[in-house]
Amino acid sequence: MGRYEPSVVADLACSLAESTGVPPGDARVLADALVEADLLGTSTHGVSRLNIYLRRIQKGLIDPAAELRVEQRRPAVLVADAGSGLGQVQAMAVLGRLFPLAAEFGVASATISNSQHFGAAGYYCNLAAERDMILLAMTNAEPAMAPYGGREAFFGTNPVAVCFPTGKGYAVRVDLATSIVARGNIIAAAKQGDTIPLGWAIDAEGEPTTDAVAALAGAVLTMAGHKGSALALMVETLSGVLSGAAVGPEVGSMYKHMDRKQDVGHFFCLLDVAAYMDVSRFKERIDAMIDQIKGSRRRPGVNEILVPGELEHRRAAENRSMGIRVDDATMNELRALCEELEVSFTLAPSS
Numbered sequence: 001m002g003r004y005e006p007s008v009v010a011d012l013a014c015s016l017a018e019s020t021g022v023p024p025g026d027a028r029v030l031a032d033a034l035v036e037a038d039l040l041g042t043s044t045h046g047v048s049r050l051n052i053y054l055r056r057i058q059k060g061l062i063d064p065a066a067e068l069r070v071e072q073r074r075p076a077v078l079v080a081d082a083g084s085g086l087g088q089v090q091a092m093a094v095l096g097r098l099f100p101l102a103a104e105f106g107v108a109s110a111t112i113s114n115s116q117h118f119g120a121a122g123y124y125c126n127l128a129a130e131r132d133m134i135l136l137a138m139t140n141a142e143p144a145m146a147p148y149g150g151r152e153a154f155f156g157t158n159p160v161a162v163c164f165p166t167g168k169g170y171a172v173r174v175d176l177a178t179s180i181v182a183r184g185n186i187i188a189a190a191k192q193g194d195t196i197p198l199g200w201a202i203d204a205e206g207e208p209t210t211d212a213v214a215a216l217a218g219a220v221l222t223m224a225g226h227k228g229s230a231l232a233l234m235v236e237t238l239s240g241v242l243s244g245a246a247v248g249p250e251v252g253s254m255y256k257h258m259d260r261k262q263d264v265g266h267f268f269c270l271l272d273v274a275a276y277m278d279v280s281r282f283k284e285r286i287d288a289m290i291d292q293i294k295g296s297r298r299r300p301g302v303n304e305i306l307v308p309g310e311l312e313h314r315r316a317a318e319n320r321s322m323g324i325r326v327d328d329a330t331m332n333e334l335r336a337l338c339e340e341l342e343v344s345f346t347l348a349p350s351s
Contacts, residue, residue, distance in 0.1 A: 044184025087118030151206030173309030
């Protein structure tokens with residue numbers, strides 16, 4: 001696994017996307033979202049996903065130049081249809097429409113249907129935090145996780161994310177799957193031929209397994225037992241039921257269903273901090289809370305208490321300096337795409 005200059009990786013991803021019909025501006029949106037995930041160390045949502053997005057474009061399952069259709073059903077409520085477009089591109093377009101509405105009304109929300117996997121939910125939340133806003137974002141996903149007590153996949157890993165602006169130089173970033181582990185980690189293990197820890201997943205018969213391939217044929221387990229299952233149901237309802245998108249097993253698999261669209265649903269709720277209190281006052285208060293948390297008495301062997309988003313901030317700074325990590329399997333996919341699409345392969349390991 002080598003390290004590569006982030007901007008060079010983004011440029012290559014952009015060129016590859018353009019070669020499959022993605023408009024230049026949209027290709028840049030996609031590339032930047034993928035590389036940002038790699039910068040934060042969440043490579044399961046980074047450039048490793050580019051190959052499957054482009055394959056689905058080639059199959060006609062993703063419209064690379066889809067028209068976003070938006071109905072404004074209330075002054076600060078948007079109902080969007082992504083038109084089977086790229087998830088990152090359409091989600092960013094909707095978020096762009098929410099910003100002025102939240103600034104005017106204090107709160108604005110949107111549902112998005114007929115979409116795809118849209119990467120890391122926290123990516124959009126962090127962009128909102130940079131504007132001194134708070135975004136709650138969630139999405140349903142292809143069936144991967146059994147409801148509590150079940151053995152068949154029904155829910156996706158159904159992530160939920162929110163970021164809070166601070167005066168610390170980074171946002172408090174909560175971004176988590178409602179499964180015990182993001183399914184992308186199991187996909188990555190299967191690609192590498194690695195085993196997974198016991199307790200992550202069950203096989204098709206409902207038995208615990210450490211075999212990543214068997215886990216993908218079975219189901220991921222919920223986080224915190226029945227509590228994770230309840231949270232997954234909440235995400236499924238807001239992202240799938242409320243948006244009009246597919247629900248549960250109706251959601252298409254990005255990898256297994258190369259003959260039908262995904263119809264993933266997303267939900268955004270955006271709050272403008274200034275509508276509730278002065279932004280500087282909010283940051284003073286959240287910074288004070290962070291200081292109190294980090295100053296708490298530590299358990300034996302713990303050197304530092306970290307708040308959500310702090311470790312990712314440090315990791316991103318390191319990766320900007322040293323280069324992002326790209327695994328061998330992903331590198332092979334990028335090389336193959338470049339050869340097939342007649343795009344110059346420009347990656348060289350950082351010195």
